[in-house]
Amino acid sequence: MARAIWTGVITFGLVTVPVGLYSATQDHAVRFHQLQRGTSDRIRNRRVNQRTGEEVGTGDIVKGYELAEGEYVVVEPDELDEIAPGRSQTVDITDFVDLDRIEPVYFDRTYYVAPRGKEYLKVYQLLRTALAEANKAGVATFVMRNKQYLTALRAEDDVLVLQTLHWADEVRDPVKELPELPAGRAERGKELDMALQLVDALSGPWEPGRYHDTYQEKVRDLVSAKAEGKEVALAEEPPTATDVVDLMDVLQGSLDRAKGGGGGEQAPRRRKKAPAPSSGKTASRRSEKRSELEDLSKAELYRMATEEDVPGRSKMTRTQLVDALTGTGRTRKKPTAA
Secondary structure, three states: OOOOOEEEEEEEOOEEEEEEEEEOOOOOOOOOOOEOOOOOOEOOOOOEOOOOOOEOOHHHOOEEEEEEOOEEEEEOHHHHHHOOOOHHHEEEEEEEEEHHHOOHHHEEEEEEEEEOOHHHHHHHHHHHHHHHHHOEEEEEEEEEOOEEEEEEEEEOOOOEEEEEEOOHHHOOOHHHHOOOOOOOOOOOOHHHHHHHHHHHHOOOOOOHHHOOOHHHHHHHHHHHHHHOOOOOOOOOOOOOOOOHHHHHHHHHHHHHHHHHHOOOOOOOOOOOOOOOOOOOOHHHHHHHHHHHHOOOOHHHHHHHHHHOOOOOHHHOOHHHHHHHHHOOOOOOOOOOOO
């Protein structure tokens, strides 16, 4: 059972409902400890006095605002609580706005909101239903852990959701901050029509379960492989930027690939069958094989290199793997005699 990270009340008009705030997400990242190289000794962070080098207990630490070099205004934790009486326990809805009018850049963290007792279910349900039917979000502020948050309270099917928002002065203006941006939209033409076809071909329902954090999966594979003394396949090199001259060909190829995959999913690459041996020259056979290998992904090439026991394969680039498998690059390891 999840525990509330904050408790207080939601107010709208003269209506008040006691609620608890719960984290809506959890981090699945692989966690590492810091060790001293060459040992199994853990490294720990400690709070130390910068001048004396001595460790300082949490109870002896206060906040200081620097007015000038070496000159501070000291603020006690209790003083921060005292300047926000009441508000630290209140989500105060001041406005209701259309949900789709809040730009995504303003959204930060997401929390679930639950009533703090069965006796508050009716008022909670009334607010949730009103927000859902009006398709509105309640804009509110509240204080948690000595920080005030701007929030949007909205309705999901079964629960009220509170999303913290960035303040207006925290959101950067892209026109001022970014070096290069196009002026206006792309002109009508074949390229835009094909791009729209590609978007349509790759469109589908939002199914979050389809997506996986492949990087964290690879981190776990790396840890497992190193624990077992195995070699690890390197990631594929990033694709090169699309040349404007080749844009139509790239769009057409992308569209063909999307349609070939069926629905909105990308068509998987398939390994071509090796041609039957011919009486042609060795160079010709190598050329044919190289052409086939260049159609494969780096992961597929690495699997083939593993099957053929190519030495040093874990550190090879995609091109080097192709060279090794066609015999034009590094030599393959010869099998040892039994």
